[in-house]
Amino acid sequence: xxxxxxxxxxADLLNTGDQTFTTAVAHVRSIAEQxxxxxxxADEAEELLQDVQRQLDIINEMSHLASKEKLNTIINVLIxxxxxx
Amino acid sequence: xxxxLAVVLALSLSGCALVDAYLLAKYDSNEYLIITEIRTDAGxxxxxxxxxxxxxxxxxxxxxxxxxxxxxxxxxxxxxxxIAAAEKLNEIAQxxxxxxxxxxxxxxxxxxxxxxxxxSAETMQTVIGNKPR
Numbered sequence: 451x452x453x454x455x456x457x458x459x460x461a462d463l464l465n466t467g468d469q470t471f472t473t474a475v476a477h478v479r480s481i482a483e484q485x486x487x488x489x490x491x492a493d494e495a496e497e498l499l500q501d502v503q504r505q506l507d508i509i510n511e512m513s514h515l516a517s518k519e520k521l522n523t524i525i526n527v528l529i530x531x532x533x534x535x
Numbered sequence: 536x537x538x539x540l541a542v543v544l545a546l547s548l549s550g551c552a553l554v555d556a557y558l559l560a561k562y563d564s565n566e567y568l569i570i571t572e573i574r575t576d577a578g579x580x581x582x583x584x585x586x587x588x589x590x591x592x593x594x595x596x597x598x599x600x601x602x603x604x605x606x607x608x609x610x611x612x613x614x615x616x617x618i619a620a621a622e623k624l625n626e627i628a629q630x631x632x633x634x635x636x637x638x639x640x641x642x643x644x645x646x647x648x649x650x651x652x653x654x655s656a657e658t659m660q661t662v663i664g665n666k667p668r
Contacts, residue, residue: 474658481647494644497630501651504623508655511623512662515616521556522667 456482456502463509468516471509478505560614562666569604570663573624574656576600577649584645591635594645597652598632601625617663624655 460482463475485498580593605621608614631648634640 471658474654477650477654481651484643484647488643488647490641490644494634494641497634498644498647498651501627501630501648504627505651505655507623508620509658511616511620512658515620516662516665518552518556518559518616519662519665519667521552522559525553525557526667 453482453486456499456506459506463506466513468513471513474505474509478502478509481505555613558613559667560611560617562664562668563611566604566608566611566617567660567663569600569607570656570660573597573600573604574653574660577653577656581646581649581653584642584649587640587642590640590645593649594628594632594635597649598625598628601628601652617659620655620659624652624659627651627655 457479460475460479463471481498482502485495485502490498576593576597580590580597583589583593601621601624605618605625608617608621611617627648631640631645631652634644
């Protein structure tokens with residue numbers, strides 16, 4: 451994965467417009483920028499890039515979980531509504 | 536009419552997603568506490584990255600805590616997303632500890648690592664805190 455691939459993946463996540471993850475995505479983007487400019491060894495930069503991918507995975511997992519939480523709330527409201535019909 | 540609306544809404548959701556969401560693991564105060572501690576500790580440890588002796592100890596402490604979080608979440612039923620995220624968070628922390636075991640670590644690397652742990656933990660804390668009661 452290149453820096454451009456990472457930037458595109460981050461831009462896609464930002465475009466979802468989910469406020470919960472906007473800050474996290476912006477942070478990952480800033481880290482990717484720092485890796486490009488910081489004084490790091492090649493090994494360190496490689497590991498930090500792998501961490502960027504791990505952070506993207508964490509954001510994706512939490513995004514799925516947040517969707518399930520919203521769906522769980524809807525289901526429980528529907529069950530309560532049904533009991534009043 | 537309400538009954539019809541409920542049925543239409545229920546049918547519009549895929550069966551698997553519906554079951555997954557309905558059976559979702561409930562809010563667990565221990566899970567929330569540990570992820571909060573990881574976030575807090577990582578933020579504090581980042582400030583000590585210029586002291587390599589302290590940072591080596593801190594790297595071990597944070598790696599122990601992310602391992603605890605991963606093991607704690609692992610056997611909670613219907614907790615797939617948290618388990619997967621906990622594994623990734625633990626990989627980030629174990630990588631830092633391994634670097635200190637292998638040799639010299641630059642302060643810039645240390646700071647970015649603790650930043651990654653702290654921010655990922657905050658993302659997880661936000662969502663874990665919203666699990667159904």
